[in-house]
Structure formats: structure tokens, C-alpha cells
Amino acid sequence: MFRRLKTSQIVVDVVVALVFGLIALPFEVQFADGTGQRAVVLSSVVITVLMTAALAVRRLSPGLSLGLAWAGAIAQMGYGRPPSPVDVAIFAVLYVTAAYGSRTVFWLGFASSFVGALVITVYLVIGPYFGSGGVTWSTIPLVLAVLVAACFALLLSWTVGALVRTAVRARENRTAQERAEAEAVVEQERVRIARDMHDVVAHSLAVVIAQADGARYAAAVDPSAATTALETISSTARSALGDVRLLLTQLRHSQGDGPQPTLADLESLYAQVRTAGVTLRVEVAPMPPAEPPGAVQLALYRVLQEALTNALRHGVAGGPVSVRLAWLPDRVEIEVRNPLGSERRHEPSGTGHGLIGMRERAQLAGGRIAAEPRGAEFVVSGVLPLGSPA
Template identity: 35%
Template sequence: MWTSLERRPLVVDALAAAVAFLFFGALDLARTGPETLPVDALFALATAFRRRSPGLGLGIAWSGALVQLIILPSFINGNVLIAVVIFATSLAERPVVRRLGLVSSVVGGIIASVKLVLITGDFVPSNQEGAQLALSQVIYFVGVSGVVAAALSLFWLLGAVTRVRRAYVTERLERLESEQDLLRAQLRVAQQTERTRITREMHDAIGHSLAVIIAQSDGARYAVAKNPAAATDALGVINRSARSALDDVSQLLSVLQEAGDHQSSLGVADLEGLVSTMTSSGLDVTLRETGERLPLSTSNDLALYRVVQESLTNALKHGGSGTEVTIDLDWTTSAVSLASRTVETDGPGLVAPSGQRPDDGQESPTRVGYGVAGMTERVRLVGGTVRAGRRTDGVHGYEVLVTIPHPAGGTE
């Protein structure tokens, strides 16, 4: 029931005003008479508007106070409700209403002192005359004004403290909501980054091996009748590539299951094996190195290996068997530069531009590749630079130019 009332503040204010009128009206009726009931009604009505319109409530309370000052012989118990209205004015959003509430506290004290000291004389000793009476009136006038004004101002101050605290709590809640929104945004970015990382790792783990398997299976299919030994060698390469892909996928899935960061152990030391595999698949690969090979961090070492792997895989997929690939590694004390350049043949690659299979003419769905984008992202994450595109020296082919910094301190 109370929760239901909290959702209806107007009903709560009306009920509170009715209860206040009945309580203080009964007290004043018993002490003074029925003429006090209209003033009690005005004070109760003022409290009913204290939250919805504190300025209007203050105006109604002033009307009741002036009627009381002019008509009633003495103050009534319903004056307690004025303090409630003053408290509400200090909670108002409009600064002018808050200032009027504070001014009303001071002026109300003066008016109350006029009524109690100068008009009714309730606070002035009755056995004084002349100068002594005048002095007592001055003293009591100042004293009563100060006491009443201080009491009303105290309620206004309590309301001001409540308003400031509410504003502070609201600001804290808004700040917490902003921080939660930021955390949710960071979580979405982290999730997207994780999905991108998984996509890149799956591409690196499977794409290369599948390209080798396709090339070797095509060669084995045509060589099985004329050169069984070559077909057997091709099947061996297929077997090794498939096992390597299976191992990579198993390692990736196990790391993902443990919610860790996947870092492969592949690196520059494995380039010779990679070149050998791609050479057996039909590429003409030349690997050249200048400078002294230096140890790289784990992430930089893996990034360099993946760049070479992606370059050779793309050469096989788009250039096909017989494509010449030259890979130059230039080692310096601060970075390693890689230049991969292909000289493509006129024959079809594993992925024909028209979406046709090179061997049987059947259509295959067009797929968006992640290789170059993943390679570029991987290199930029380690602070390197990438430039990939068609060769600009007039040779029909593709080139990839990469620079990977050599971090101080050696391996990580």
C-alpha cells in the first residue's frame, strides 16, 4: 500500500494536508474557537502545494498569516505548518522561490513579533509604564523577531542541506551510470576485438593449410596415373598440412577455452619449413636475408611469420602454381624489414577472379578474405607498418612491404 502511495505524490500531499487540518483545526477549535478554522484550512492547503508548486504554497501561507494578523486575536497552533512550507521553498528548482522562502523567514519573524509584542502584548510585562514599557517592547520585539526568524530560517536551512544532498546523490548516480555505460562500451569493444582476434587466428591456422592441401590434391589427381611417386609425395604434404592445421586449431580452441591470450610458438625459425612446404605446392620461392638476425619478442616474431605465411598463401591462391615469390628480410638493430614480391603466371590460381574453379568450371561462392586485413592489424599492433598492393614497377604481381620494430630488451 505504501509503495502504491509513493507513486502518487499528489494523493499523498492531499492526505497529509487533510490530516494536518483535522489535527491543528481540532486543537485551535478547542482553544480559540471556530474562527480559526479558515486560517488552518489555508495553512493546510499551502502544505498540499508545497511539492507541486512551492511558490504557490508560500503565497497561500502568507495569505493565512496576514488573515491571522488582522482578524484573529492571537496566534494559532496551525502556524507550525508555515515551517513545513518554508522547508519546501528551499527545495524548489527556481532560485527566486528559494530566495523568497528565506526572506519570508526573516519577514515572518518581524510580523510575528509585531503581533505578539506590539498588538497583543503577550510578551510584555503588564506592570510597566512609560519609558520602561517602551524599552521592554523594544527588547522583546527584537528578541521575539530573532527567535521566530531563526526558527523559520533553520527549517529553510534544513531544506537547503537536503537539496544539496539530493543534488550530490543525483550527480553520483549519473556518474555511476556514465561509468557503467563506459564499461559496457569497453566490454562491447573487447568482445568485438576478441571476435576479430579469433577470426584472424582461425584464418592463419586453417587458410594456409587448406591452400596447400588444395594445390597438392590438384597435382596428385593429375599425377596419380603418370607419376605415382609424385602423387605419393603430394599426399604426404597433404597429410602434414592437415595435421598441422589440426594441431593449430586444437591449440587455439584449448587456449580459448581457458580464456587466455593465444600466442603461437611459430616464428622466424620456422620460415625455412614454411618455404619448403610452399615450394612443394608449386610456388617458386626465394628467401633472402641481409644483416644479422636478432631475437624478436614473441608477438613480433609471430607477426613476421604470419606476414610471410599470408604472402605465400595469397601467391598460391591468386597466382597459382609456378608463381615466383621473392622474400627479402633486412635486419637492423632497430627493426626488420620484409619485402615480398610475386611474379604471377598467366595460369589461374586457386581462387579465380570470376568465381570459377580453375579445374572444372563449377561456380563457388565469393568469400571476403580476412588475410590482408588480419596481417595489417597484427603488424600495427606490434608498432609496425604495412603496405600491400599490386606492383608498381610494371611487373604483373603483388608486393607486401612490412617493417616490424625490434623492441629493446629482447624477447618477452
């Protein structure tokens, strides 16, 4: 029933209402048509207090304000008083019912505009202010003019409030939309950074684990293998640490993207996989016809990185891995095959975070990626267009 208002708003409304009441009360006493001075003062005070109260709570409780305004109007007619300056408060009340009232109060204000106009017209016609002859054929046009004028004045106040209500709702919707768009941008950036973090950390840890496991067994036969493995672990960890620091900088500061991997970095990726003890075969036929878009290069690198990471983690230890790239005029076709360990052949695939991120990257570049076991092999295949992202 009561709206939440700031203390300053309530104070302003009360002060405005009190000033209005103090100004309107002398006019009420002057316009009164009573025979006794006490009755004149009493009726003037009652009507002024009701209208002043309606004006004071108009924004705090539009419904209560409308009820007080009707009570003041009924008291005015009950005392047989003519329209007076205090009735100006009715226009402010109708305005707030449309601008700030609930749905019920909104329509009650609309109905009050028509009912109030009709009541005013009837009161003036049957009262002593229209003429002693009542309604005749000659006075019907005047009666209709009074009805239309009263309806127009009351409805105009309500309509202005309705327009303000619409503007406020539009502003709130626009603010909510802007907030939602900002949250969506933040969420997209968070997902992108999480995807990059996964790609960097998962691949680097897979190489480190493979090197550590291989060095542990190879050191007994060839002590120099441990040194080579430690060098690979060190370089891989340093590279991963640099990438993680870059991602953390992006999280800490709202800066643009840092340097992203390109086709020139694929050889380093292949070298990391080969040093982990994997027999890697890469076939590129045909070669790129021109410099591919940066988004395609990044997507291709991350897809191959995740596919090779999966081969290291879930494939047969030391098993061969084949990578095939076909650069056509409008697209690049990707295929990565590796033997699948027997313990994982019957497990559901395609639900890990890495595979989901791989598909998301391909979709961002306008392409598609499929990752599934085919017999004794796990195959990652897909297409990335060389034009604009879909």
C-alpha cells in the same frame, strides 16, 4: 513527469508520508490561531494533506511534489497560520527537486529556495507574528537576519540534493565507462581470434587446394605424386584442425592465449608452401642479432603466412616467390615478392580481410606493412621494430 520507481520505494514513501501526516496533524491543530474549532480543524487538515501528499510523491514526481508544497504554503498563509512542524516537508521537497528532478524542476527548486525565503520574510513582517510596529530602522537587522536564515535553510536542502545528483551522475558515468571498456576488451579479443582464424584457415586451405589441383594433373604422369600430395593435405589439415580447436577453446573459455608461432615455425611454413609446388627462395641477411620479442616473432610469422597464402591463391601457378628478411639492430625489414596473375593486375588491392589483418598485426607490434602490385609483381613490404610496440 513521473519517474520509474520500484514498488517497494513507492510503498516506503507513502508509509513515511502517512506517518508524518498523522504526527503533524495534532501539532497543526494545537498551533492554530483560529476563533472557530471547525475552521481550525479544516485548515489544519488541508495544510497537512497537501504537505503529506507532497512528501508521498517526492521521488515519484519531484515537479508535482514541488507544486503541492507551494500549494500547502499558500494555504497556510491564506489561513493566516504561523510556521509549524508540517513545514519540515518543504526541506525534503527541495532536496528531491535537486537530486532527482528534471533540468527544469532542478532550477525551479533552486529559484523556490530564494523566492520561498523572501515570501516567508515578507509574510512574517506584515503578519501579526513580527510585531505591530512593522518594519522600522531598528528592526531592519532582524528582518535581514530572518531573510538570510530562511534562505540558508532552504538553499541548504537544495544544495545537498544537488550534491547527491552529482554523485549519482558520476557513478553512472563511471559504470558506463567500465561497461564500455569491458565491451572494448571483448571486441578486441573477438577481432584477435577472428584474425587468427583467418590466418590459419586461409593459409591451410590454400595449401590444400594447391596440392589437390596439382595432384589431379600429376597423377596421370606420376602416380606417386598423388600419394605425396595426399600426405601433405593430411598433415596440413591436421595442423589447421589443431589450431582451430585451440581458437574455439579460447572462444568457449576465458583463458589466456595458447602457444603462438615463433621464428622456429617458419621452416614448417616454408615447407608447406614448397610442397604446394611453389618455387620459394628465402634470403635472411643479416641474421637476428638476438632473440626477438615474442610479439615481433608472432607478427612476422602471421605476415609471412598471409603473404605466402596470397601468393598461392592469386599469384602465377608455380611461379617463383621470394622472401627477404633483414634483421637490423633496431628493426626487421620484410619483403615478399611473387608474380601477379594477369587477370588480377588491374583489380584493386589491399582491401581483403587478410591484408587488413596483416596491417593490424604489424601495427600491434609497432610497425607498418604495405601490400601493393608493382608492375608484374605483387610486393608485401614492411618494417617491424625490435623495441617496445608504439
